[in-house]
Amino acid sequence: xxxxxxxxxxxxxxxxxxxxxFPVHRIYCVGRNYAAHAVEMGHDPDKEPPFFFQKNPDNxxxxxxxxxPPMSQDVHHEIELAVALQAGGRDIPLEQALACVYGYGxxxxxxxxxxxxxxxxxxxxxxxxxxxxxxxxCSPLVPAAAIGHPDHGAIWLDVNGAxxxxxxxxxxxxxxxxxxxYLSQLFTLAPGDVILSGTxxxxxxxxxxxxxxxxxxxxxxxxxxxx
Ligand code: MN
Numbered sequence: 001x002x003x004x005x006x007x008x009x010x011x012x013x014x015x016x017x018x019x020x021x022f023p024v025h026r027i028y029c030v031g032r033n034y035a036a037h038a039v040e041m042g043h044d045p046d047k048e049p050p051f052f053f054q055k056n057p058d059n060x061x062x063x064x065x066x067x068x069p070p071m072s073q074d075v076h077h078e079i080e081l082a083v084a085l086q087a088g089g090r091d092i093p094l095e096q097a098l099a100c101v102y103g104y105g106x107x108x109x110x111x112x113x114x115x116x117x118x119x120x121x122x123x124x125x126x127x128x129x130x131x132x133x134x135x136x137x138c139s140p141l142v143p144a145a146a147i148g149h150p151d152h153g154a155i156w157l158d159v160n161g162a163x164x165x166x167x168x169x170x171x172x173x174x175x176x177x178x179x180x181x182y183l184s185q186l187f188t189l190a191p192g193d194v195i196l197s198g199t200x201x202x203x204x205x206x207x208x209x210x211x212x213x214x215x216x217x218x219x220x221x222x223x224x225x226x227x
Contacts, residue, residue, distance in 0.1 A: 011057035013084070013105065013194075014140040016220070022084055022102065022141050025192030027055040028183055029080075029109055029130065033198025034171050040201045050174050050198065052183065055131045060107075060138050060194065066226050068208050069132045072112035077206050078199035079157035079165050079214045079222075081150070082107035083176055084141050088189030097177035098149050100189065106139040106214045106222040108157075109196050113205070136196065139214075139222040151175060153217030155200055159210050167200025169216070174198075 012021035030052060032038040035045035068075060086102035109130070116129035152170035156163060174182070179195055206212065206226050214222035 008058075011060060013060055013138055014062050015103070016140040016142045017146075023192045024057040024060055024194055025190050027057060027060065027136060027194050027196065028187070029053050029055060029196040030174065030179055030198040033173050034167055034200045035173060036167065036171070036201035037199055037203065040203070045173060052186070053126050053130055055136050055196075059131060059133065059135045061134045061136065062138055062140065064137075064223055064225060065134075066108075066110060066137055066212070066224050067134055068226055069110075069112060069135070071128075072114055074112070074114040074205055076111045076113045076203045077157055077159065077164065077212060078109040078111060078203050079155060080107050080109050080196045080199050081105075081155060081169060081216050081219065082138055082141070083179070083195040083197055085180070085189060085193040085195070086191050088184070088191060088193060090184055090188050092181050092184040092189065094177050094181045097180035098144075100180055101144050101149060101176070103141040103143040104147065104150065104216070104219045105141045106216045106220050107196055108137045108212065108214060108222065108224065109199060110135045110137070111203075137222060137224045139220045142220055147218055149176065150216070150218045155216045156214070157202070158213040159204075159206065161211075164204055165200050165202035171200060172197060
């Protein structure tokens with residue numbers, strides 16, 4: 001196939017212990033998937049089920065650097081388990097959902113909170129708050145073939161050595177198989193799709209120069225410098 005312009009580079013994530021990379025197709029993000037975070041954002045987790053938004057595939061970055069984005073004075077960290085799919089489809093049954101998972105990573109859903117608040121108030125979309133450049137720093141993926149499918153274990157984020165966010169994967173309102181099954185009713189999921197599965201409580205602002213250290217038990221570490 002020939003193109004009228006040079007094709008953009010394929011968005012991709014490194015894989016632990018493998019020279020090859022994981023090609024990224026789409027990024028789906030789950031909102032308010034830990035009850036304590038829903039409460040800190042002013043919502044009732046019993047009345048508002050989780051919902052989805054998207055980032056752009058090349059917003060996933062793995063170079064350990066987060067450039068503070070323009071047009072915001074209040075950029076927040078959200079530490080999340082990333083779920084990378086090797087298979088997809090429509091109307092995936094719950095019991096087949098985990099077979100679609102290639103592996104897992106430790107990711108940050110970086111958010112321009114001030115712009116998100118403005119968009120919420122105006123009932124406008126969230127892209128300018130969520131889908132900006134380098135807005136999804138992510139660790140190398142680890143294959144499920146090596147670690148299984150984590151459904152419990154600590155998830156935390158330190159900023160400059162101080163614990164900011166802390167939770168457990170077992171606190172997810174919607175579990176990974178449920179997210180995949182539900183998303184597949186709304187979209188045709190595909191190999192290369194990545195799901196960011198929501199954040200525990202403790203989100204807060206970051207500053208230029210901050211060192212972020214994220215951890216998901218059994219999955220790995222994410223080190224990011226804000227520049
Ligand atoms: Mn999030």
